[in-house]
Amino acid sequence: MSTGGSTGGWAARNPAAAVERESVAWPHRHLLGLEELSPDEIRLILDTADGFEDVSTRSVKKVPALRGRVVVNLFFEDSTRTKTSFILAAQRLSADVVDFSAKTSSLSKGESIRDTVRNIEAMGVDLLIVRHNVAGTPHLIAKNVNCCVINAGDGRHEHPTQGLLDIYTMRQVKKNIEGLKVAIVGDVANSRVARSNLHGLVKLGADVTFVGPTTLVPRAFEKMGARIAHDFDKVIHEFDVINMLRIQSERISSNVFPSLQEYSRLFGLSAERMKRAKPDVLIMHPGPINRGIEMSADVADGANSAILKQVTNGLAVRMAVMFLCKQAAGA
Numbered sequence: 001m002s003t004g005g006s007t008g009g010w011a012a013r014n015p016a017a018a019v020e021r022e023s024v025a026w027p028h029r030h031l032l033g034l035e036e037l038s039p040d041e042i043r044l045i046l047d048t049a050d051g052f053e054d055v056s057t058r059s060v061k062k063v064p065a066l067r068g069r070v071v072v073n074l075f076f077e078d079s080t081r082t083k084t085s086f087i088l089a090a091q092r093l094s095a096d097v098v099d100f101s102a103k104t105s106s107l108s109k110g111e112s113i114r115d116t117v118r119n120i121e122a123m124g125v126d127l128l129i130v131r132h133n134v135a136g137t138p139h140l141i142a143k144n145v146n147c148c149v150i151n152a153g154d155g156r157h158e159h160p161t162q163g164l165l166d167i168y169t170m171r172q173v174k175k176n177i178e179g180l181k182v183a184i185v186g187d188v189a190n191s192r193v194a195r196s197n198l199h200g201l202v203k204l205g206a207d208v209t210f211v212g213p214t215t216l217v218p219r220a221f222e223k224m225g226a227r228i229a230h231d232f233d234k235v236i237h238e239f240d241v242i243n244m245l246r247i248q249s250e251r252i253s254s255n256v257f258p259s260l261q262e263y264s265r266l267f268g269l270s271a272e273r274m275k276r277a278k279p280d281v282l283i284m285h286p287g288p289i290n291r292g293i294e295m296s297a298d299v300a301d302g303a304n305s306a307i308l309k310q311v312t313n314g315l316a317v318r319m320a321v322m323f324l325c326k327q328a329a330g331a
Contacts, residue, residue, distance in 0.1 A: 029329040030142045030149045031321050033158040034199040042200055046168050048320035049313070055092050056315055065323050066093035069126040074117070074141075075152070076102045076132040081287050081311055082152050082162070086129045089318035095126075113137065114144050121145045126329075127322055130154070148325040156192055162286050163196025165317040167204065169310050170241055173282050178205030181238055184226075185211040185267060186245035186294060189218060193286045194245060198226055209235065212267055213257050232267050236276045243284040244269055244294045260293050269295040274304070282306055 024040040071090040127148040130138040135155030142149040153159040188194045202225040209227040283304045
């Protein structure tokens with residue numbers, strides 16, 4: 001399979017032909033997580049995203065891949081990057097986009113999620129993009145509708161498109177995922193991003209280490225294929241990629257570390273700590289960043305940072321996912 005973008009322009013103009021040319025067929029009408037995908041299926045998404053990458057640089061930022069289709073954003077949690085990225089990705093595929101607000105919907109009157117989504121689908125919807133604070137909600141919705149469902153983050157479970165765009169960015173910069181040494185640092189226990197990254201990276205042959213305090217990085221993650229480290233300074237020199245996670249105060253119900261200052265001292269990525277890392281280490285963060293806690297401003301904005309590149313790549317990856325799922329669903 002292609003690992004570069006040399007055929008990207010051709011694939012964006014001829015997305016259906018590009019998928020047919022791949023050796024692996026995409027069979028899924030939904031994308032609910034990376035745990036259930038095969039390595040070849042993950043690579044197919046990445047290669048398809050290559051084909052859409054240049055759309056954002058054109059004077060006319062659209063391709064007709066989903067013309068006449070309707071995409072509804074069902075976001076039950078606040079979001080800036082993910083929601084905007086899905087809206088723009090759908091628009092660049094020429095789809096019609098509807099933004100659903102749970103606060104002003106019939107859910108506030110007691111209607112169930114099942115009835116809400118079935119009524120929305122009855123209006124001729126083709127894809128539902130779902131974010132919810134309860135794990136498994138996208139799976140429940142997928143069982144009750146015939147249209148495509150894409151998980152935009154469910155509780156602590158998964159955030160598959162964020163995992164994919166992170167892996168896409170790593171491959172773009174480091175060229176190969178196999179053998180890559182990746183650190184995911186911080187609030188792993190509450191992170192759906194960490195779980196999706198782990199599932200995808202391990203399947204593609206990367207070595208993944210979760211780094212953080214024992215309260216946020218339990219040993220149970222070893223069963224999922226992660227190495228565990230609690231002393232950042234002892235292992236930081238090993239990594240090709242460091243993906244920093246946000247401290248998710250909204251999901252933390254007890255005191256898991258003495259203070260934010262203490263956490264930052266031990267696990268924050270500062271210019272001083274960066275001196276121990278590889279000179280070409282790739283620095284990432286899914287956002288939003290708590291500057292001065294997870295990382296200092298000079299690191300976030302420094303030469304090693306790919307944080308804005310991640311945001312840009314999210315468009316191509318989400319275009320690829322929506323396109324592939326709709327192709328699998330048929331007319």
